[in-house]
Every structure is written in structure tokens, then in C-alpha cells.
Amino acid sequence: MFESEYREKLVTPEEAVKVVKSGDWVDYMFFNGYPKALDRALARRKDELYGVHIRSGISLPPLPEVPQVDPTMEHFQWDSWHFGAFEAKLGDRGICSFSPLLYHEVPGYYRRREVEVDVAMVRVCPMDKYGYFNLGINTSHIEAVCENARIVIVEENESMPYVFGGNGNQLHISEVDFVVRGENEPMASIPAIEPTKSEIKIAEHILKEINDGCCIQLGIGGLPNYLGKKIAEAGFRDLSVHTEMMADAYLEMWEKGCITGRKKEIDRKKMVCTFALGSPRLYEFMDRNPMIATYSVDYTNNPAVIAQISNMISINSCLEVDFYGQVTSEMQGTRQLTGTGGQWDFVYGAYHSPGGKSFLCMPSTYLDKTGTLQSKIKPFLTPGAACTVSRQLTHYIVTEYGKALMKCQSVWKRTENLINIAHPDFREELIKEAEKLGFWKRTNRIEP
Ligand SMILES: CC(=O)SCCNC(=O)CCNC(=O)[C@H](O)C(C)(C)COP(=O)(O)OP(=O)(O)OC[C@H]1O[C@@H](n2cnc3c(N)ncnc32)[C@H](O)[C@@H]1OP(=O)(O)O
Ligand SMILES: CCCC(=O)O
Numbered sequence: 001m002f003e004s005e006y007r008e009k010l011v012t013p014e015e016a017v018k019v020v021k022s023g024d025w026v027d028y029m030f031f032n033g034y035p036k037a038l039d040r041a042l043a044r045r046k047d048e049l050y051g052v053h054i055r056s057g058i059s060l061p062p063l064p065e066v067p068q069v070d071p072t073m074e075h076f077q078w079d080s081w082h083f084g085a086f087e088a089k090l091g092d093r094g095i096c097s098f099s100p101l102l103y104h105e106v107p108g109y110y111r112r113r114e115v116e117v118d119v120a121m122v123r124v125c126p127m128d129k130y131g132y133f134n135l136g137i138n139t140s141h142i143e144a145v146c147e148n149a150r151i152v153i154v155e156e157n158e159s160m161p162y163v164f165g166g167n168g169n170q171l172h173i174s175e176v177d178f179v180v181r182g183e184n185e186p187m188a189s190i191p192a193i194e195p196t197k198s199e200i201k202i203a204e205h206i207l208k209e210i211n212d213g214c215c216i217q218l219g220i221g222g223l224p225n226y227l228g229k230k231i232a233e234a235g236f237r238d239l240s241v242h243t244e245m246m247a248d249a250y251l252e253m254w255e256k257g258c259i260t261g262r263k264k265e266i267d268r269k270k271m272v273c274t275f276a277l278g279s280p281r282l283y284e285f286m287d288r289n290p291m292i293a294t295y296s297v298d299y300t301n302n303p304a305v306i307a308q309i310s311n312m313i314s315i316n317s318c319l320e321v322d323f324y325g326q327v328t329s330e331m332q333g334t335r336q337l338t339g340t341g342g343q344w345d346f347v348y349g350a351y352h353s354p355g356g357k358s359f360l361c362m363p364s365t366y367l368d369k370t371g372t373l374q375s376k377i378k379p380f381l382t383p384g385a386a387c388t389v390s391r392q393l394t395h396y397i398v399t400e401y402g403k404a405l406m407k408c409q410s411v412w413k414r415t416e417n418l419i420n421i422a423h424p425d426f427r428e429e430l431i432k433e434a435e436k437l438g439f440w441k442r443t444n445r446i447e448p
Pocket of ligand 1: 329340343366
């Protein structure tokens with residue numbers, strides 16, 4: 001029924017990118033949603049175009065060519081909502097600018113027309129018999145971008161898993177201006193990372209906080225994934241999933257029979273997410289799986305939605321915490337390493353869930369560029385680092401030495417709680433700093 005409209009709109013990537021004009025804003029979406037064939041065709045137009053802005057986030061291999069063919073940024077300027085390794089390197093070279101966000105608000109930025117978008121380009125599943133292009137493992141904010149773009153171009157990829165959804169997970173042919181056929185390359189996957197000794201200890205602390213019937217959200221990074229494996233091994237029952245990112249850890253929990261979703265107040269018996277990042281096995285698991293429901297990020301990450309689920313346990317990683325309980329999870333001083341992503345959304349939402357808790361986790365130390373051990377608990381965040389979670393919102397901080405409550409604690413008590421979970425080699429020094437600042441009134445330090 002939609003075949004003739006499809007044929008009318010089907011063009012080559014070279015034809016499709018001709019709609020881009022100098023000065024346009026082009027949206028490439030996130031993760032596996034970025035359109036590889038269109039990107040290559042646009043890069044080839046470099047010498048004809050000036051000041052085209054490309055907006056993206058967490059670009060995955062094969063990496064986009066557009067920012068690489070124009071290091072001068074005369075032709076293409078690269079903007080990112082969220083840095084991955086690729087964007088962090090471009091940022092170091094001064095050829096990628098970062099836009100801070102609250103992830104659940106992103107569809108609203110487009111709907112309120114606070115961000116410009118002329119051309120939306122997105123990688124999708126091939127059209128189905130009802131005329132829909134399923135957005136696969138990248139639902140995120142795509143629908144809102146496309147609703148507000150002057151031109152929408154979809155790039156079909158047969159390797160994209162077809163994922164059932166609640167909302168925002170498809171585009172209809174009538175909403176699309178051009179269709180191109182991509183090269184069906186496999187979705188980019190991320191390798192499993194072995195946990196460090198500290199991460200193993202952190203997981204032990206958090207496991208004590210999990211009960212049968214909880215709803216789990218795991219963030220991005222090595223630790224949350226390892227924790228998911230431990231939850232699976234521990235054999236919890238009737239867990240639910242409401243997360244931003246579907247990851248291999250959930251597949252393991254499901255295979256071990258831990259996840260039923262029966263206890264959730266909303267989306268019962270569904271594993272809810274807005275995108276996926278993991279192994280090919282995870283992507284296969286998600287393909288036409290009736291238990292998975294992908295939604296636009298303004299639903300999954302909306303704190304008011306998260307708060308409707310009882311016993312929400314949110315587990316994310318961070319980089320640095322100061323005596324106030326301010327957290328950065330995205331910057332090393334002035335260097336933008338990653339982004340806020342959904343961290344703020346889940347910290348806030350989980351706290352408002354009946355019985356809910358949020359844990360921001362980090363090893364207590366890291367090695368700096370000179371190989372010197374540094375504490376991640378500091379009197380103040382490293383100058384230049386933006387605060388990802390403000391002190392009013394932080395609930396628990398967890399290191400290998402235990403967990404520290406921040407919510408409702410005085411600055412004195414926060415300082416003390418944090419020094420108790422700092423690496424022992426830094427505790428004396430931190431106490432001295434706290435005393436100088438007048439943040440330390442007495443000690444109840446736990447000896448290592
Ligand atoms: C996905 C959801 O469902 S919701 C929300 C999830 N999203 C977020 O939480 C967004 C922000 N968080 C993140 O991006 C990640 O969790 C991170 C970056 C905080 C942690 O990810 P990990 O992979 O565990 O990072 P890791 O511990 O390896 O540290 C990354 C780098 O920063 C360095 N580093 C860590 N802490 C510090 C610090 N305090 N100062 C300077 N550098 C630091 C590490 O040495 C490492 O450097 P390298 O890449 O040169 O080895
Ligand atoms: C773009 C979102 C990824 C994250 O939350 O870390």
C-alpha cells in the first residue's frame with residue numbers, strides 16, 4: 001500500500017544530501033542512529049558547503065567522516081550533546097563543541113524550537129508493510145528532531161534490530177522526505193570490560209541494597225555492567241527494568257530468571273529503555289522481543305515517570321565528588337570527557353520513587369597523567385569541572401570503602417561521611433583540608 005510512495009522517495013545518498021545548504025543545521029542522532037552512507041556523501045560535498053553545523057552525540061564506529069575531512073571547521077562544524085571517546089578527542093583538538101543537557105528534556109528543546117534543525121538524517125530499519133521505519137535500538141529523541149526538521153532523510157539498514165515500543169520509536173513514510181538504502185553494516189557494539197578490584201568491592205556494597213522486586217537502572221561504564229552480572233548471579237527474583245540504556249547486564253539477569261517486571265506499577269512485564277549499547281547478542285535479543293518496550297527519552301528519563309515506580313534503584317558512575325556532595329561525572333577539570341546524559345534524571349527520579357535510592361559510584365582514586373595516585377574525593381571539584389549532580393540532589397556516593405549518605409546531611413556530616421569512604425592514604429590530608437575550611441568538627445572515622 002505504501003510501496004509507490006516509498007519508490008517516489010527512494011534516492012541515492014548523493015541525491016539526498018543535495019538538500020543541505022551552507023549554514024544549515026543537520027542532525028545526525030546518537031549511537032547507532034547516525035547515518036553512515038549519508039555522512040560519507042555529505043563529506044564528499046565539503047568543498048561546496050560552508051558553515052554547515054552537524055549535531056550528534058556518542059558517535060560509534062565506523063566514525064563519522066564529516067568532522068574528520070574538515071579540521072579547519074570552515075565547511076563543517078561539529079556539535080555534540082554527549083561526548084564519547086571520539087568527541088572527546090575532537091574536543092581536545094578544539095573541533096567539537098559540547099552542548100550541556102538534561103537528557104529527558106532534549107525532545108522538548110526541539111519542540112520548543114530552542115534548537116535549530118534543517119535536515120534530520122537517521123539510520124532506521126527497512127520500511128514495514130504498514131509504512132513505518134522502526135527506529136530500532138536508538139529511539140532517544142529522534143521523533144522530536146524529525147517533527148521539527150525541514151527535511152527528513154532516513155537511511156535503511158537491514159542489520160538494525162526491530163524493537164517494539166511504547167512511543168516515539170517509529171517514523172511513517174508520510175513523515176519522511178527521502179529514503180536511502182544504506183550498506184547494512186552491523187550495528188557497532190561495545191566490548192565487555194573486566195572490572196577492577198575497586199569495582200568488585202563497590203558492587204558488593206551495592207548488592208546489599210538490592211531486594212527482590214526492585215526496579216533497576218544501570219548507567220554507562222564498566223561498573224554498572226559488572227554489577228548487573230553480580231545481580232544475575234545472586235539470583236534475585238521479580239526484578240523490573242526501567243532504564244535509559246539497555247545493556248548486556250539485563251540480558252544476563254533475564255537469562256537467569258531474575259527479571260519478570262511483575263512488580264512494576266507502570267509498563268508491567270516490560271523491560272523499558274530508550275536506546276541500547278552492548279554486544280551483537282544483546283541486539284539479537286532485542287529484535288522483535290515482546291518483553292522490550294522502547295520509548296522516547298522524555299518518557300524513560302522523565303523523573304515524574306521514574307518516580308511512579310516503587311523501589312527504583314539507580315546505579316551510575318561518577319568521576320569526582322567534593323565535600324559539599326557536588327558530583328562531576330563528565331569533566332576532568334576543563335576537559336569534557338563525556339556528558340550528563342541521563343544521570344541527573346535518574347538520580348532525581350529514583351529519590352522520588354517510594355523506597356527508591358540512587359547510588360553514584362567511583363573507585364576512591366585514579367592515576368593522573370604522571371602516574372601519581374589521586375583521590376577522587378576532594379575539598380572542591382577540580383576548577384573548571386562542571387557539576388553534573390548538585391549537592392541538593394546527591395543521594396549516596398559509593399566507593400570500594402563503603403557508601404556515604406549525602407541527602408539531608410549538613411556540610412560537616414557530608415565531609416565526614418565522604419572522608420570515611422576515601423582511600424585511607426588520603427584521609428589525614430582530607431581531614432586537614434576540612435579543618436582549614438571549618439567543615440570538620442569532630443572525627444568518627446572508620447579505620448581501614
Ligand atoms: C545510561 C543510563 O541509563 S543513565 C545515565 C548514565 N550516564 C551517565 O552517568 C553519564 C556520565 N557518566 C559516564 O559517562 C561514565 O559513567 C563515566 C565516564 C563517569 C565512567 O565511565 P568508566 O568507563 O567507568 O570510566 P573510567 O573509570 O574508566 O574513567 C574514565 C577516564 O577518566 C579518568 N578519571 C576518572 N576519574 C577522574 C578524575 N576524578 N579526574 C580526572 N580523570 C579521571 C580515568 O583515569 C579514565 O581515563 P583514561 O580513559 O585515560 O583511562
Ligand atoms: C546520551 C546519553 C548517554 C548517557 O546517559 O550516558
